[in-house]
Amino acid sequence: MKTKKKLGIWMDHSNACLIEFSSEIKETETISSNYTFQDKGETLERSENIMHNKEQHKQNTYFKNIANVIRGFDEIILFGPTNAKMELHNLLKENHLYDSIKIEVQNTDKMSDKDQHTFVRNHFKKFAVYNFEL
Structure with missing residues (x-):
């Protein structure tokens, strides 16, 4: 069974902090608007x-x-304080390349890096499916 790649994106209109959900700690990647x-x-x-x-x-x-x-992920959570996440979500819904990606959107306040990582970890953990051996 393929492990799903999961990504959390805290964003506003000027910066997006990309936080990959995995078992190892990864650096947060930031994409900034040039405007x-x-x-x-x-x-x-x-x-x-x-x-x-x-x-x-x-x-x-x-x-x-x-x-x-x-495009390289299976599940995405877009979160942040502005409507930038909804604008991005609407653009992604219009493009069929993203049809197979589960994308969720949630409003949050401004957050520290630590709070962003905690939010992403908690979001994806609550939807985790556990396999138990009988």
Whole structure:
């Protein structure tokens, strides 16, 4: 029986912390959006329409970078304080490449790295299936 690969992603619109659920402790990988307040200020000076286009383009790139990582997993929990997780979830639902991946979404507050790891561990442990020998 194949072991399912599980990933927790705490995210907002600027950063995504990717936490793989496994028996060994792994480093948290971070993916960041390239859209900064400096970008917003510079483009807003020229045109509000240009600012929104640039923001949307960089946000889509950010979501695509996260989506590329997700493709290697069987189960995902998206969590965090903003609606970024729902935006990503909606994009993934539209793409049939992600149909076989179980994706859940949950609202949480801002969390420390330790709290994020604990959340992911507790989330996947409560759904663990144990095999007992008779």
